Amino acid sequence: MTYQLDIQPCPEWNLFTRLQRPLVIAGPCSAESEEQLFETATLLKNNGIEVLRAGIWKPRTRPNCFEGIGMKGLPWLQHIQKTLGLKISTEVANAHHVEAALKHDIDMLWIGARSTANPFAVQEIAEALRGVDIPVFVKNPVNPDIELWIGAFERLYLRGIKKMGAIHRGFSSYNSARYRNTPQWQIPIELKRRVKQLPLFCDPSHIGGHREYIQEISQKAMDLGFDGLIVESHVHPDCALSDAAQQITPVQLKEILEHLVIREAHPNNSANHLIIEELREKIDTLDSSIMEALTNRMKIIEEIGLYKKENNITILQPDRWESILSRVTEEARENNLPVELVERVFKAIHQASIDRQTDIMNKKELGA
Secondary structure, eight states: OOOOOOOOOOGGGGTTGGGTSOEEEEEOSBOOOHHHHHHHHHHHHHTTOOEEEOBSSOOOSSTTSOOOOGGGHHHHHHHHHHHHOOEEEEEEOSHHHHHHHHHTTOSEEEEOHHHHTOHHHHHHHHHHTTTOOSOEEEEOOSSOOHHHHHHHHHHHHTTTOOOEEEEEOOBOOTTOSSSSSBOOTHHHHHHHHHSTTSOEEEOHHHHHSSGGGHHHHHHHHHHTTOSEEEEEBOSSGGGOSSOGGGOBOHHHHHHHHHHOOOOOSSOSSHHHHHHHHHHHHHHHHHHHHHHHHHHHHHHHHHHHHHHHHHTTOOSOOHHHHHHHHHHHHHHHHHTTOOHHHHHHHHHHHHHHHHHHHHHHHHOOOTTO
16 A cells, blocks of 8 residues: 655755755764864854754664764754754664654754665654654665655654655665766656655765765756755765765865756746757657557567467577667667667567567466
């Protein structure tokens, strides 16, 4: 059973509307000392940031790593909240964390990727948040499972949490070629399609894994219409006790934000609107042609399936499939199309063809 999530608008999402830029949440990966946290927060505020993030409890992959300073860091955040006027946020992974954070008036909470992947943990957090009216962010699970991600929002929603936001931090992979986590942008895009009113944030620090990628990943998120960014920023990033390579100074963050190009969600005048609509009509026509071609192709596949069944021929013909794949990838190169895209499309078509022929092969005759 699924639920229509009635996500309520939250004033915090619009903090930066007047500045014509997305909501940016920034701060160190971990609160390490009161001095480090206060100095970072002061510089962030001086550079235009209004929401501070800092990890208090850090779920580390291996034991004997720095796992956060724990409870004693919460008064530090609260002091910053009262002294500098910043809103404060931190990660929670269980009911104990939630209760401690709420006692210290934390403005926003987020659920980390490891916790999102555990429905038991999300349910425990949801129960602890019952009746609480603060924004709650949910990072995507470590694995690319959109249903698990949506399920986390549903668990919170069923316990009365209506102010929610999604954080895209990429997905773990055994051998990531460039970034620390594979972005797989199609997954947050699909999340936004299915839960339209859900604010969508990008975590370029965890996607990239290194500070040199933060600019390009942040720009990609803005190009896709993300609502905001959550960036790791440390006053002395190279000395950070966790994730040092992916943190930037508050000044570097300001420079990145100043160079971001913020796209409009819709055409800003009637002339641009007409141009886009004309081009979209052409795309719609081509899409109809593609659908017609796929329909006709599948009809021929059904004929082939029936023939193979009648003549006891195997469904998979490796040589034929190799020939098709070689032909279409060569045509892709000749037409300057991404080969990877063409391969994905035709592999999906080929699998659908196999599935259809399998249905035909195993379908019993009437009366048999």
